[in-house]
Amino acid sequence: MTTATGSSHANAWRRRGDMTLRIVAAVPLGYGVSSLWAMALARLLPGDRAEAAVAATLVAFALCAGAAMWAFAARSGWRAFWTLALAGILAGSLTWMSISASGRL
């Protein structure tokens, strides 16, 4: 009996932890990742800098919504968290390399 209630308690806590991870991945992390991709796109899109910045911003809101949906669609909260973090690190590195190579206006 004690083990049964113990494991159901553990399950409840695991579910809560999973949900918390998903919410963190969806809201603050999702915004952060889409912001970093907006920066990376602004650097990488061809053509005029102003145009690239505007175009990247226009796309960023779709990325933001996509990140929130992925945070709940992923198999686990942990998986949602690390995939999004990885995407953010990738965009951040691209931005950093691009800025250190050619600077800002």
Added chain:
Amino acid sequence: MSKSFRQSQSFLHTWSGLLLGWVLFVIFVAGTMAFWREGLNRWMRPEVARIEQPYTVLAGAQRFLQSKALDAKGWSIAMPNERVAGAQVYWQPQPKPGKDEGRRGRRGRRDNQALIGADGLPTIARETRGGDFFYRFHFDLHYMPVIWARWLVGVAALAMLVAILSGIVTHKKIFKDFFTLRRAKGQRSWLDGHNATAVLTLPFHLMITYTGLVTLMAMLMPWAVVANYADPDALYDQLFPRFEAQERTGMPMPLTDIGGVVRDAERRLDGPVGSINVAEPGDAAATITVTRAASTMLSSRTPSLTYRGTDGALLWQSPAPGGASVTAGAMIGLHAGRFADYGLRWLYFLCGIGGTLMVASGLVLWTVKRREKLPDPERPHFGFRLVEWLNIAVVGGFPLGIAAMFWANRLLPLALKGRADWEILALFIAWGLALVAASGLRATRAWVVLLGATGALLATIPVYNLWATPRGLVATAMQGDFVLAGIDCALVVVGAGFLATAWRVASYRPAPKRARKRPTAAAQATTPGLQVMEPAE
């Protein structure tokens, strides 16, 4: 789409929709009304006649400003046309020496404005914010710092985007559901109503939400600009080019006829003019900048021309914007709908009502769905009570506030000091009373009282207009002023809708609980679509 993906989005849909649902509701209501901003500006100033001859009014505006503020730093004239309530003119006095004038001039220009009526003479209208109130409220809300309000509105818009996209995923049989409206079937009907209002105007909802985010993009998502620019102002100078203002020479020179400049600008810009700005009038360095009206072009990035003030020679024209900039401008233009003629304007309005009903029915659905599962429906838990209370206070209360504001616009004494603020206060007082009603009455009774009062107040204003103002429905229809006539008709129709809803709620008798429970459970077992709708709790 796999079943698990659909279920995973259900939680997201429920909670992203609920948490900011009440904010979204007031944003949707105010935004829907703001499509008639100019019409409401006129409707709320019934003493101002419609402008028939724009150039006469423009000449009157120039005459007035020359006599009143010839040595001003600048004038601004809203180009008169038949849509606006008189030509609004502003002037900005010369800055006092030694005082910093701030970035874009000072805000307190309340004392430096006048309204030029249809006869070209300054006129006095009742003090009111008119339709502009709803336009500002849509993104600035009220009684709070603008920047907080815009963040709140921006976050709500992002939540809305997520709610719409996850909602599309959640509703498996989206188009089939759309054609099934089961009436008077409790939860199922609420769900059908929510689906119908959502799907019917789905392209509009997606468009309006995304473009709404774009209107706030500089605040919500500044990071792409940060990546490219050390000084963001450099970008804004490129995106919104302006003619470099010239120093005042101190040599007086008369200003040329603004009407002639505007006629030339309308030819060159290939469309009507929206606003006219004069810098350093009465001086040899005077310039006149004319901007095209947003009413006939999709993009909100309206081109402008600058003329020399003394002889009307063209000095400067704004460069053509780039592709991404035009895209952003077109998105903002789509959102505001300024380009829309009256037919399209009505479509915008109806879609806005559809969106309002979608948000409201979604909020109510949250409670309807959970009520039957409550352990003790007589004593629901705190979360349930809170949602139900907020639903009544906001969905029932805000429209009541608007109805009260319209009546205040008609009834407050014209000489009242701070009259425009009193109108707004009337909205919030009525809303506060709705809050009290939501707290003190049983839910059903509170709904009936609020919906009924709103309906009665809205539907009777046009009757009052008939005998107390020169712009009753008969007069406006005879004059062919179909905007004002349309507003009166819409008030009657919307008011009747509120009354009918109140009557439905009052006469609703839930089926005995035991008899209803079983078929619902059976239906759930046989229709997988319904199970999918359950939030993953």
